[in-house]
Amino acid sequence: MAKEDTPLDQEVFDSTLEAELAKGIDRRVAEGRARSAAVRAFRAANPEEAAKHEAAGGAPAAAAAAGGNGGAAAAPAAAAAAAAPAGAVATGGAPVAVAASVTTPVREAPLPTGNLPTPKKGADDKHRLLALVPPEGIQRVDREQGDRVNVWPHLLIEEFVAMFILLAALTVFSTFINAPLRELANPNLTPNPSKAPWYFLGLQELLRYFHPMVAGITIPTFILIGLMAVPYVDRNPSNKPGDRKIAITMFTILFMFGGILTIIGSFFRGPGYNWVWPWAQGVFFEL
């Protein structure tokens, strides 16, 4: 039912509005309150007409439940509700304070029948399924809106540029510098020195100091498990560098340690895997 169609008592409306505005209340709020008082006053004065009007208009479910079930049930309550504002207006007091204290009729929704409603003839061939889902059944995504930008073009342009720079650099490098290919493999001729690929040279370097089982098994296993455990060990929720001094220091030391061992194994080890100075005896390193 359109708002404008609802019959109301214009006199109550005007006086309530005036009273509300006099109290310095915002005009829109005041109009709403005045309107509500005026409608109730009208219903109290003309119960039959109000009931008829609502039935004719196909009133919304909850509001109509009171009116539609028969004016008999609704009328006393409405009358009681309206009596107060009407009286208040008559005495020139504060009508809204009284109106607010009056209990409005309890809204009742029709009981669920368990039957699907039959669609009206000529209605669209669509229906809506509604279900109640317990809150724990929903995956809650806490996503702050924040300051976001479109991936296209901002991020994708950046990625394309990075990609093309890398591709260009790698192509130029590959054009001028050939990957090594030595003579045919010969199991009977051990080159001196024999080195593992560069990313294992840190471990090979450790072989100089530890038993092979420690250098080859224990430490790599420790690195693997240790790295995987990082997020479960470091429970500090902050990602601010200032709050993570211990974590950052430890990681940096270990990372540098691995890097230095790799560099030593790569460039400072020569024939017999003995120490060499790369600027004096040369580099014994191949990628």
Place this chain on the structure above:
Amino acid sequence: MKLKPPSPGDLGERLRETEVWKSIFRPGSIFRKGYKDTSRDRALATMNNVLYHLHPVKVKRHGLKLTYTFCLGGLSFFLFVLLTITGIFLMFFYRPTADIGGAQAFQDMQLIRTSVFFGDLVRNLHRWGAHLMVFSVTLHMARVFYTGAYKPPREFNWVVGVILLFLTLGLSFTGYLLPWDQLAIWAVTVGTSLAGYSPLIAKQANFLLLGGVVVGPETLLRWYTLHVIALPFVLVIFLAVHFWRIRKDGGISGPL
């Protein structure tokens, strides 16, 4: 009546109006007629593209900052794609056999360098790209650590990332043997000799890795299979989980 030949611009315009063109390029494609630089078309450009929709429509602005990610994760992925493409090219010319007296693998390597069109360049790209990928994945891990990006809810994605790092090392190491030159077999001999020290299962571990007691033709076939299909297959699965979890865990971490 004189017919004027259509200019190339007209032809392009008419081509973009054809049903075939419109069926290929979905709304939001910059190649589709009527693309406007509006918020809506920018969103559609990401959503309606099979590659771009790895990304969400919007990302946090600070994630664009080069010094936050250094593009390391994306570049690692790009290197993986590049290595796949160059690797497929090399597979056309390479046989992983090294029987006594034959050493087909090594001969094929020489032929790739000397006889195959662009063979040398592609092989160089593959080799240098592989080293670079080990490097970039390692640096990516360091970046993620320093920005605290492994913290809840991203703990598991860090674990997936560590697995990816070790798979990358495995891929690089298995590929190292394939040229079948002195550098290859001795590096692998040194690298795998460590497995012989594992407790209890030393012999079995070594045998499983090498397909024998020393690096030989069986090792080559075994590592070739690992290198070209087994490890990439596993890596792609973890890569999918890795990318999917980035989205599910709320996009890029931070800001700091």
